[in-house]
Amino acid sequence: MTHIAAGCGLVLASGLWLTGCTWTPGAVETAAPAPEAASPPPPQRAQIEVTAPTDSVSAYFEALEERRLSDGLMRSERSPRDLPFSARDLEDIFVQIALYEEYSVTGDRIVERASPTVLRRWQDPVRMRLDFGDAVPASVQASDRRFVSGYASRLSRLTGQPISVVENDANFHVLVVNEAERQAIAPRLTRLVPGIDQVTLDLVRDLPLSVSCLVLAFSRSGTDVYTDAIAVIRAELPELSRRACYYEELAQGMGLPNDSPRARPSLFNDTAEFAVLTTLDEQLLRMLYDPRLRIGMREREARPVIRRIAAELMGGES
Template sequence: MRLLVFICLFFSLGTAQAQSETLTLKKLIDQFNSVVFIHEHGKQGREPKPIIKWEKPIVYSPSGTLTRDQVKKFFDLMSRIKRLTKLDMRMAQRGEKANLIINFLPKKALAKKTKPGINCFGNIKVDKKTYRINGAKAYIPSDRPDKTDHCLIEETVQLFGLTNDSTVLKNSMFYEHSKRTSLSVSDQILLKALYDPRFKSGMKKDEAQGVVRTVISEIVKKASKKKK
């Protein structure tokens, strides 16, 4: 069956919080292509890139002075990402080296690490031969109520291979002017889709299009059946 429009699609994925969003299969595919196959900070600005993704266990850790609320939001986000991607993820134990670190810094300290006007940013270490992610860090302002929560969501999720902003879906965290502080329905679909095993690290946009349509269609149909 050809599924074109999904109205008020609930995509809770085992959580108590259901979200709704009006989507089309075409927009989801366009969004995936815009976010996954482009790097917004290439040597000459936005540049095309193949799929990059984690294929090794992730040992993660927050760094800096966090409030109790920030700690909760960090661990809630990592739990949500783990459910969506099915990756082997766990918190670093004392003395253990993490390969994914979220740094919370006061805005003055953060300003020394980046260009003026940049509120937060992330770095990803990618194996140039396999295009697998080996490590990643994000830098989040710890004392910006207007930016902290959005930066945490955006920069952390981008560390998983969703590396570009987009203008396709305004309700998405990846929308260029988004101020979202939670993952939208489409954001969850994209993250879940990227970590489907049919997508391989190094896969280029043209060769991936058949897989993109198949995987996203399957995710949406499964979610639609749960709704019923």
């Protein structure tokens, strides 16, 4: 996930990686259990490369998902016993995920360049609308609508922010489209977010196969408050990977723009190690919407507050 300052008075946050699996409902946990063994090393991104077939985008993503699963990635545990985290871990990971960005716009290009940023999030109620391309079967549409509706309610409980799925007057659009539909999507994006810049339109149109989904979050009038968002999900993804995109992009669109290799167990890294919103991710969302953290804060001002919140969430441990 990247946070990019774009032209025309908008702020773009775009997620450039995918993890994937299904959500296992259950009670919210506030700490990872104690480990039974030493934490395993993080997986390397090179482990999950798959050669793309020339005849089918769907076949490519089916092969990618199969390879990830066979490599032990796309894990579905929300509180894995082999990856405990402390209050200090939570503090440092929150700073990396919420107060740093990995990419920026330079001229007409998006470049990888780590840099600090300010805390951004929503103030108004988030109204999500799910739209599907013509190639998505009706049965898949119905199943995904139920899934996203339940997940939106979960995000609302975690953040305290009103979040719902609507049919009209949306400010967070979730577009599930195939390759041809995405390449012709620029006019639709321009209608949804007037003033969207050409760099962003080109990013969506020219999305490489290494990117399964992304989220674009926008702030208007030069503020640090999110007012609009668009998530783009590839319709060619198999169910496990498609639902993983919903998990990650809708959560990151709430205001967690970065990925970090330190974020474990978490969706918010580039390895596809986890496929569900973990207990660590839940704590990050709780912290993001804690009223003691103010929109526009930078790390120096926010760090002492983040430390106190992390200690409280973890029961006072360090």
